[in-house]
Amino acid sequence: MNHEPDDYFSYREAEPIEIGDNCWLGANSIILPAVRLGQHTVVAAGSVVTKSFPEGDVVIGGNPARVIKTLGPYRGNK
Known part of the structure; x- marks a missing residue:
């Protein structure tokens, strides 16, 4: 056997994800x-x-x- 079957049932904590202000996430992005x-x-x-x-x-x-592209500075809604 290559793995311990009980590993699938144990709790694993993942590192946090930080998303800044005014970010857009496209559909099905991971x-x-x-x-x-x-x-x-x-x-x-x-x-x-x-x-x-x-x-x-x-x-x-x-x-x-x-x-893919570098954007200019964000100017907000004017």
Whole structure:
């Protein structure tokens, strides 16, 4: 046997996920534990985010997610 069957029934605590202000998460995107997304980050639909993007102001996408575009500073609703 390759594993202990009781492992499936034990509780495991995952690292937290931090999502900054004004972030958009596309449909079916997956954010893995211990990932931090900075402010104004856009995650494309279907992306798998495996690492942090703390700088913010970016569009990320893909599997694994990478920076697709850097956004200008957020100016708010004017």
